[in-house]
Amino acid sequence: MNIDKLIKDAENNLKDQFSKIDELCMINSQKVLKAFQKYKISESHFSSTTGYGYDDIGRDTIEKVFADVLGGEDALVRSQFISGSHALTVALFAYLRPGDTMLSITGTPYDTLHEVIGIIENSSSLKSFGVSYEQIELVNDDFDYDKIQDRLKKSKIKLIEIQRSKGYSTRKSITIDKIDKVIKKIREIDKDVIIMVDNCYCEFVEEKSPLEVDADIIVGSLIKNLGGGIAPNGAYIVGKKELVDLAGERLTLPGEGRKVGPTLGINKSILQGLFMAPSVVSSSLKTAVLASKLLEDLGYKVEPRYSDKRADIVQNIEFGTAENLIKFCEGIQKSSPVDSFVNPIPSDMPGYADKVIMAAGTFTQGSSIELSCDGPIRKPYIAYLQGGLTYEYGKIAIINAIMYLTK
């Protein structure tokens, strides 16, 4: 196999895709820069608080900037969120009360939420507090609009969850157009139901955020897209002010809510991460598109295809055998800047049912805006590849992983 020729041909074929990604990066960069200027970001915002974290001007301004960039009224952007899953959990516990019903309209939610909701028994789940859960499956990767409307007519739903990215599934990720359409259908029946979007992996992949098509609240992680590879941890909840306030009361304590939360020196990294995010997401998208093209050329089934419209940064590659999946992940790990010498081994992970292999030689533990590749060891052995701080490093890793796979 002549890998150099394969890459050259692929990149020639990808010119249109890459120039669209460049345009998107320009639009999102303008959005971010304008928000920094609007809120007069200055060195004073890089300062830090300790202890209770009262009057942290950097933190409070960061939240205004995030709200502005994502098109929301307000934002909670905190390093006290351990992860995206934690922020989703805080939001769910903030909005749902005993007797309420939550409805997922994108089928089974992300693995880590199963114990949170009570799909898998846990004595601290929403279910254990008397919150009911229902779900409606997607049909042909789109919402089941009629079934959703019928369910909403039947009895009161308190909160609807929409998960945009595919998680460990084979479905397509959900575009803003589809979210726009389903929200209009929902609002025909119920004007008040809280529409919460799990926005993980989707930020800056399209021009609009779900809040700009009438979602109430969106949630995501800072060790994915919006952290730009620089934020060392944290997550965000952005949207309607009253919902952001409720999440604050749940994250800390009723009565103190958003007014507390020390930043311990993290403010500059969060701002710098957001500043870099449009470009980093663009590098991740180019890396994913290149991988999609090359692995399709080699005969593997990929989703999305290189020419498809993308809603997130995740690239599925179906390897068919555990051996090939593991080999590809090993190749990615060997091409990493950190821990290039270690071998990823499929293992049990808290919150996940199957053994999972994770290749991630990242600066920040578990960061998946840095190039990473993972997948549960179950049929049809799909690798979920995402991230890439620069296209060049992404490209080097993809080439190495392919050579390792085909050796």
Ligand SMILES: *Cc1c(COP(=O)(O)O)cnc(C)c1O
């Ligand atoms: C990554 C992700 C989450 C949150 O994951 P954490 O690892 O807890 O940050 C939630 N939903 C989806 C769809 C995701 O991709």
